[in-house]
Amino acid sequence: MQGVLGEFYSQLVPQGLAALKVTERAIHCNQCELETHNNRAIKCCGFQPVIANFVVGALLETQELELINAYSSPVGLLPKKEVQKAHNKSRTTEGFSDLVCDFYNQGFCKIWELRNSTCRSFFCKSSYSLAGLEFWQLTEDYLYSIEMSILQLVLLETGYSLSEVTELMRLTDPDDHAVTDVLIKPSKSFYKDCFDVFNRKKEEWLPQVHSSLDKDLQNLINFYNKKLKA
Ligand code: SF4
Numbered sequence: 632m633q634g635v636l637g638e639f640y641s642q643l644v645p646q647g648l649a650a651l652k653v654t655e656r657a658i659h660c661n662q663c664e665l666e667t668h669n670n671r672a673i674k675c676c677g678f679q680p681v682i683a684n685f686v687v688g689a690l691l692e693t694q695e696l697e698l699i700n701a702y703s704s705p706v707g708l709l710p711k712k713e714v715q716k717a718h719n720k721s722r723t724t725e726g727f728s729d730l731v732c733d734f735y736n737q738g739f740c741k742i743w744e745l746r747n748s749t750c751r752s753f754f755c756k757s758s759y760s761l762a763g764l765e766f767w768q769l770t771e772d773y774l775y776s777i778e779m780s781i782l783q784l785v786l787l788e789t790g791y792s793l794s795e796v797t798e799l800m801r802l803t804d805p806d807d808h809a810v811t812d813v814l815i816k817p818s819k820s821f822y823k824d825c826f827d828v829f830n831r832k833k834e835e836w837l838p839q840v841h842s843s844l845d846k847d848l849q850n851l852i853n854f855y856n857k858k859l860k861a
């Protein structure tokens with residue numbers, strides 16, 4: 632799994648998950664069939680993920696991230712509403728949206744090393760057929776829950792109250808229109824502080840987060856043992 636998770640995301644999951652032997656050979660994103668078939672260079676990136684606050688801080692350590700286009704908030708960078716709406720619509724009709732993720736640039740992802748759990752776990756095909764696709768969906772759900780748990784702990788640690796964090800988390804729900812017009816633009820230093828907090832507290836937090844999601848991890852590992860390992 633470490634090849635898919637990458638160094639940063641491997642540290643977020645329990646060792647037992649990172650050590651699973653899963654190798655995907657069915658897809659080649661550099662020769663994306665979707666791109667060729669639709670004659671549009673957007674691949675599967677007519678979607679934009681939530682980039683958690685501490686991950687934004689980690690990105691800013693190594694690159695000049697342009698925050699102006701992204702929808703900045705204390706929880707992290709959010710998909711623009713028009714991209715999200717078009718993506719949701721494309722799931723109920725044929726084909727993909729023409730709108731594209733802010734981080735997509737001429738066939739490549741500008742934040743590939745730290746792309747979030749959703750992008751990291753998405754495979755349009757799997758070497759393990761349908762079971763593989765289901766496995767990656769379970770992986771995405773698990774990894775996303777870890778990311779969301781940590782970003783909330785970061786917010787609490789940086790001084791937000793529990794009720795404020797609950798309200799802010801509504802920003803991550805694309806169907807919750809009540810709060811998505813609230814534009815809050817934290818500075819780059821806020822995100823860098825979030826990453827510092829994560830680094831300072833991760834040894835303490837990760838075991839707690841893993842423990843709260845233990846049932847999901849067991850489901851994921853059981854699925855792997857039954858459907859992929861065999
Ligand atoms: S995962 Fe996305 S980029 Fe990779 S081959 Fe599939 S559609 Fe193309």
Ligand code: SF4
Nearest residue numbers: 676732734735740750
């Ligand atoms: S973050 Fe990267 S991989 Fe994910 S949708 Fe955007 S461009 Fe594509």
